[in-house]
Amino acid sequence: MDTSVPSVSERRVHVVPLGYERDRIVEPLRRHGADVAYLLVDAPDRDAARGDVDFDAAQAVDPGDIRIDPDGLTAYQRDAWAAVAEFAEVRAIPVAHADVYDVLGVTTTVAARHQASAEDGDRLFGNVSTGPRIAAVGVALACMIVGARPYSVEPERHRHDRREEPLTTGIERTVDLPIYPMDAPTTDQVAVLGRLHDRAEGNLTTDKWNLIEWARERELSFLREAGESRTAKYRALETHVLSPLRERGYVELEDIGRSDTVRLTETGRRVFFAFKHKLDGR
Structure with a gap:
């Protein structure tokens, strides 16, 4: 991952799907000094239009205070949320993980909020390892569109019963993904x-x-x-x-x-x- 030192004013902002993971969500944020972490919480029936982000609600500190079903989170997802909140500002956003356009739109909206494409904007990163494949594609495409850095996180070992425990534990390393220019509509x-x-x-x-x-x-x-x-x-x-x-x-x-x-x-x-x-x- 790009670990170059940011300027005084810019922040490291991460977009991370809150999937059936724990360490691959938390540890890259901790190791690489995330300032703000947007956790994309799966909400397949959310009322808002694709790509919409309620930034006021996103800054709530507890899952029960934002527009998601807290009972739908596993214990380790809650733990991941709390762990990240110990060292970074957490903003949770409901998004349909199975809708690539929703994930794409939400991520580009976050990028616009932080002026990630501008020289004096914040630095944006997207974790493509922590949600389902469709969410990964949405985050990756959004990063390519706005010139942000997508990254993949390789686990040390795998687990299987995601209802009881996260799929993986620990991380071996963080791998940069290539950036490709995309011809977005004007x-x-x-x-x-x-x-x-x-x-x-x-x-x-x-x-x-x-x-x-x-x-x-x-x-x-x-x-x-x-x-x-x-x-x-x-x-x-x-x-x-x-x-x-x-x-x-x-x-x-x-x-x-x-x-x-x-x-x-x-x-x-x-x-x-x-x-x-x-x-x-x-």
Whole structure:
């Protein structure tokens, strides 16, 4: 793991799924001087939308004070929580471990909160060893998107009955995972996905001109240098927003009369939840 010394102002922030583990959760945080640990607690039926984080509730010090079922935690998960709280600030977040987009969205939202992609932001790490495989993929993808450091933790030995004891004990070493750049949707593209999602929730259709008028009111960047002509605005929308989204399968176009109706696909809806942190503060 990258153990270089942080600046005075930045903190080491870890995102760690609270799975059926104890030592692989606690020891990397202890050994590498974590300042803040976000424990992702499995909550498959949580009410919030994918990727949403209630940061106020996350700072509660006891499982019963946040939006999770404390009875759903094992004794060793509670112990892991308490052990981390002895040396780091613990923030627990309910998330559906089996929903890669929820894990991805929550992790990128945490990254945005700590400005992990900025030079003067906090340093973000993601543990991909402590939850189910889908959660690991979500954390790893999020780290790749925001330029954070994912890491894997190898156990000293394995156990099997997770209802009574954690799967492993002790750790042998912590292994850095490679960072790959990922072509995430732009802020404008995420904003348009959000517009389509909101309109679909209201059973409203959306054509290209509706998107252009909406984008103009919100001063989205793709229209700033498009010119005043209607044709130029359509071209800018197509070039910078719709064409990339359509190529990735996030939106579909349907000819209705003289206008093209833009529809959000299920994949596009999930991608919006994963990347809506880009709209924070807008």
